[in-house]
Amino acid sequence: MPELAAHVRDVPVNQIREITEAAWRTPGAVVLSIGEPGFPLPRHVLDAGIACLDRDETNYTPNAGIPALREAFAARFREEQGVDVGAERVYVVSGAQQGLHFAMSLLLSPGDEILIPNPGYPTFAMTSRLLNAVPVGYPLHPDHGFQPRVPDVEALITSRTRVLVLNSPSNPLGAVLSEDLVRELVEEPAAMTSG
Numbered sequence: 001m002p003e004l005a006a007h008v009r010d011v012p013v014n015q016i017r018e019i020t021e022a023a024w025r026t027p028g029a030v031v032l033s034i035g036e037p038g039f040p041l042p043r044h045v046l047d048a049g050i051a052c053l054d055r056d057e058t059n060y061t062p063n064a065g066i067p068a069l070r071e072a073f074a075a076r077f078r079e080e081q082g083v084d085v086g087a088e089r090v091y092v093v094s095g096a097q098q099g100l101h102f103a104m105s106l107l108l109s110p111g112d113e114i115l116i117p118n119p120g121y122p123t124f125a126m127t128s129r130l131l132n133a134v135p136v137g138y139p140l141h142p143d144h145g146f147q148p149r150v151p152d153v154e155a156l157i158t159s160r161t162r163v164l165v166l167n168s169p170s171n172p173l174g175a176v177l178s179e180d181l182v183r184e185l186v187e188e189p190a191a192m193t194s195g
Protein backbone atom coordinates (compact mmCIF):
# COMPACT_ATOMS: atom_id res chain seq x y z
CA MET A 1 0.00 0.00 0.00
CA PRO A 2 1.65 3.31 -1.07
CA GLU A 3 1.85 6.01 1.59
CA LEU A 4 -0.80 8.71 1.30
CA ALA A 5 0.21 12.34 0.82
CA ALA A 6 0.70 13.91 4.27
CA HIS A 7 -2.02 16.56 3.83
CA VAL A 8 -4.65 13.92 3.06
CA ARG A 9 -4.59 12.99 6.77
CA ASP A 10 -6.13 16.42 7.47
CA VAL A 11 -9.21 15.65 5.32
CA PRO A 12 -12.12 15.43 7.77
CA VAL A 13 -14.39 12.40 7.75
CA ASN A 14 -17.75 12.87 6.00
CA GLN A 15 -20.18 12.51 8.89
CA ILE A 16 -23.15 12.32 6.52
CA ARG A 17 -21.75 9.07 5.13
CA GLU A 18 -20.99 7.74 8.62
CA ILE A 19 -24.57 8.36 9.73
CA THR A 20 -25.99 6.98 6.49
CA GLU A 21 -23.99 3.79 6.70
CA ALA A 22 -24.95 3.35 10.35
CA ALA A 23 -28.61 3.78 9.33
CA TRP A 24 -28.28 1.27 6.49
CA ARG A 25 -26.88 -1.23 9.02
CA THR A 26 -29.74 -0.60 11.46
CA PRO A 27 -32.91 -2.58 10.75
CA GLY A 28 -35.98 -0.35 10.69
CA ALA A 29 -33.99 2.93 10.59
CA VAL A 30 -35.38 5.66 8.35
CA VAL A 31 -32.55 7.22 6.34
CA LEU A 32 -32.94 11.01 6.37
CA SER A 33 -29.27 11.84 5.83
CA ILE A 34 -28.88 11.76 2.05
CA GLY A 35 -30.89 14.15 -0.11
CA GLU A 36 -32.48 11.62 -2.43
CA PRO A 37 -35.62 12.59 -4.39
CA GLY A 38 -38.79 11.12 -2.91
CA PHE A 39 -39.93 9.75 -6.28
CA PRO A 40 -38.58 7.21 -8.78
CA LEU A 41 -36.56 8.32 -11.80
CA PRO A 42 -39.15 9.68 -14.28
CA ARG A 43 -39.87 7.23 -17.10
CA HIS A 44 -38.85 9.62 -19.91
CA VAL A 45 -35.42 10.16 -18.28
CA LEU A 46 -34.92 6.42 -17.93
CA ASP A 47 -36.02 5.84 -21.55
CA ALA A 48 -33.64 8.53 -22.85
CA GLY A 49 -30.73 6.88 -21.02
CA ILE A 50 -31.65 3.44 -22.33
CA ALA A 51 -31.99 4.84 -25.88
CA CYS A 52 -28.45 6.26 -25.67
CA LEU A 53 -27.10 2.85 -24.69
CA ASP A 54 -29.09 1.22 -27.52
CA ARG A 55 -27.45 3.65 -29.98
CA ASP A 56 -24.07 2.77 -28.44
CA GLU A 57 -23.53 6.38 -27.38
CA THR A 58 -20.94 5.20 -24.90
CA ASN A 59 -17.77 6.93 -26.11
CA TYR A 60 -15.81 10.04 -25.15
CA THR A 61 -17.59 13.37 -25.47
CA PRO A 62 -15.99 16.83 -25.67
CA ASN A 63 -14.52 17.61 -22.22
CA ALA A 64 -17.06 20.35 -21.53
CA GLY A 65 -19.99 18.12 -22.53
CA ILE A 66 -22.11 17.39 -25.59
CA PRO A 67 -22.77 20.75 -27.37
CA ALA A 68 -26.56 20.21 -27.52
CA LEU A 69 -26.62 19.54 -23.78
CA ARG A 70 -24.61 22.70 -23.04
CA GLU A 71 -27.04 24.66 -25.23
CA ALA A 72 -29.98 23.13 -23.37
CA PHE A 73 -28.51 24.06 -19.96
CA ALA A 74 -27.83 27.62 -21.15
CA ALA A 75 -31.41 27.94 -22.46
CA ARG A 76 -32.86 26.63 -19.22
CA PHE A 77 -30.69 28.95 -17.17
CA ARG A 78 -31.86 31.87 -19.33
CA GLU A 79 -35.55 30.93 -19.08
CA GLU A 80 -35.68 29.97 -15.41
CA GLN A 81 -33.07 32.26 -13.84
CA GLY A 82 -33.08 35.12 -16.34
CA VAL A 83 -29.29 34.87 -16.63
CA ASP A 84 -27.69 34.71 -20.07
CA VAL A 85 -24.47 32.75 -19.61
CA GLY A 86 -24.12 31.39 -23.15
CA ALA A 87 -23.39 27.73 -23.91
CA GLU A 88 -19.65 28.42 -24.15
CA ARG A 89 -19.65 29.12 -20.39
CA VAL A 90 -21.47 25.88 -19.51
CA TYR A 91 -19.27 22.96 -18.41
CA VAL A 92 -21.14 19.72 -17.76
CA VAL A 93 -20.14 17.81 -14.61
CA SER A 94 -21.36 14.74 -12.76
CA GLY A 95 -23.10 16.54 -9.92
CA ALA A 96 -22.50 19.52 -7.68
CA GLN A 97 -19.57 18.01 -5.81
CA GLN A 98 -17.52 17.44 -8.96
CA GLY A 99 -18.29 21.00 -10.08
CA LEU A 100 -17.21 22.34 -6.69
CA HIS A 101 -14.03 20.32 -6.82
CA PHE A 102 -13.20 21.65 -10.30
CA ALA A 103 -13.91 25.23 -9.32
CA MET A 104 -11.93 25.02 -6.11
CA SER A 105 -8.97 23.27 -7.75
CA LEU A 106 -8.82 26.03 -10.37
CA LEU A 107 -8.84 28.78 -7.75
CA LEU A 108 -6.90 27.47 -4.75
CA SER A 109 -3.14 27.02 -4.42
CA PRO A 110 -1.66 25.12 -1.47
CA GLY A 111 -1.95 27.20 1.71
CA ASP A 112 -4.66 29.49 0.34
CA GLU A 113 -7.66 30.11 2.56
CA ILE A 114 -11.28 29.50 1.61
CA LEU A 115 -14.20 30.91 3.60
CA ILE A 116 -16.95 28.36 4.11
CA PRO A 117 -20.26 28.48 6.01
CA ASN A 118 -20.30 27.09 9.56
CA PRO A 119 -22.45 25.08 10.03
CA GLY A 120 -22.15 23.93 6.44
CA TYR A 121 -22.03 21.06 4.04
CA PRO A 122 -19.11 18.77 5.01
CA THR A 123 -17.44 18.49 1.61
CA PHE A 124 -16.58 22.21 1.56
CA ALA A 125 -13.92 21.54 4.23
CA MET A 126 -13.03 18.10 2.86
CA THR A 127 -12.39 19.35 -0.67
CA SER A 128 -10.37 22.31 0.62
CA ARG A 129 -8.13 20.02 2.66
CA LEU A 130 -7.78 17.62 -0.25
CA LEU A 131 -6.44 20.53 -2.31
CA ASN A 132 -4.02 21.47 0.49
CA ALA A 133 -5.96 24.67 1.13
CA VAL A 134 -7.19 25.94 4.51
CA PRO A 135 -10.96 26.05 5.16
CA VAL A 136 -12.01 28.90 7.48
CA GLY A 137 -15.60 28.83 8.76
CA TYR A 138 -17.68 32.01 8.87
CA PRO A 139 -20.41 31.80 11.52
CA LEU A 140 -24.11 31.47 10.78
CA HIS A 141 -26.33 32.36 13.75
CA PRO A 142 -29.97 31.38 14.30
CA ASP A 143 -30.73 34.88 15.65
CA HIS A 144 -29.71 36.26 12.24
CA GLY A 145 -31.78 33.74 10.24
CA PHE A 146 -28.57 31.81 9.50
CA GLN A 147 -27.59 34.57 7.05
CA PRO A 148 -23.88 35.44 6.89
CA ARG A 149 -23.05 38.81 8.45
CA VAL A 150 -20.81 40.91 6.23
CA PRO A 151 -18.57 42.09 9.15
CA ASP A 152 -18.09 38.45 10.27
CA VAL A 153 -16.95 37.50 6.76
CA GLU A 154 -14.74 40.59 6.37
CA ALA A 155 -13.04 39.93 9.70
CA LEU A 156 -11.81 36.56 8.39
CA ILE A 157 -10.30 37.84 5.14
CA THR A 158 -6.51 37.66 5.05
CA SER A 159 -3.93 38.07 2.28
CA ARG A 160 -4.29 34.28 1.67
CA THR A 161 -8.09 34.30 1.23
CA ARG A 162 -9.04 33.35 -2.31
CA VAL A 163 -12.57 31.94 -2.24
CA LEU A 164 -15.86 32.71 -0.48
CA VAL A 165 -18.38 29.85 -0.60
CA LEU A 166 -22.02 30.93 -0.46
CA ASN A 167 -24.53 28.10 -0.17
CA SER A 168 -28.16 29.03 -0.86
CA PRO A 169 -30.44 27.32 -0.04
CA SER A 170 -28.10 26.20 2.72
CA ASN A 171 -27.47 22.56 3.42
CA PRO A 172 -28.08 21.76 6.29
CA LEU A 173 -29.85 24.94 7.45
CA GLY A 174 -32.28 25.62 4.60
CA ALA A 175 -31.64 29.37 4.81
CA VAL A 176 -31.96 31.28 1.53
CA LEU A 177 -29.70 34.28 1.03
CA SER A 178 -31.36 37.51 -0.04
CA GLU A 179 -30.30 39.02 -3.36
CA ASP A 180 -29.10 42.20 -1.63
CA LEU A 181 -26.90 40.25 0.78
CA VAL A 182 -25.39 38.17 -2.03
CA ARG A 183 -24.58 41.36 -3.97
CA GLU A 184 -23.00 42.88 -0.88
CA LEU A 185 -20.94 39.79 -0.14
CA VAL A 186 -19.79 39.38 -3.74
CA GLU A 187 -18.90 43.02 -4.24
CA GLU A 188 -17.40 43.77 -0.83
CA PRO A 189 -14.29 41.63 -0.28
CA ALA A 190 -11.90 43.45 -2.63
CA ALA A 191 -9.04 42.21 -0.45
CA MET A 192 -9.62 38.68 -1.74
CA THR A 193 -8.80 39.52 -5.32
CA SER A 194 -6.05 42.07 -4.72
CA GLY A 195 -4.00 39.99 -2.24
Ligand SMILES: Cc1ncc(COP(=O)(O)O)c(C=O)c1O
Binds near residue numbers: 095
Ligand atom coordinates in the same frame (compact mmCIF):
# COMPACT_ATOMS: atom_id res chain seq x y z
C1 LIG B 1 -24.44 22.07 -0.51
C2 LIG B 1 -24.16 20.82 -1.29
N1 LIG B 1 -23.05 20.76 -2.06
C3 LIG B 1 -22.76 19.66 -2.78
C4 LIG B 1 -23.58 18.54 -2.74
C5 LIG B 1 -23.22 17.34 -3.56
O1 LIG B 1 -24.06 17.28 -4.65
P1 LIG B 1 -23.95 16.12 -5.75
O2 LIG B 1 -24.56 14.90 -5.11
O3 LIG B 1 -24.74 16.64 -6.90
O4 LIG B 1 -22.50 15.92 -6.08
C6 LIG B 1 -24.75 18.57 -1.96
C7 LIG B 1 -25.64 17.39 -1.89
O5 LIG B 1 -26.58 17.33 -1.14
C8 LIG B 1 -25.04 19.72 -1.22
O6 LIG B 1 -26.14 19.78 -0.44
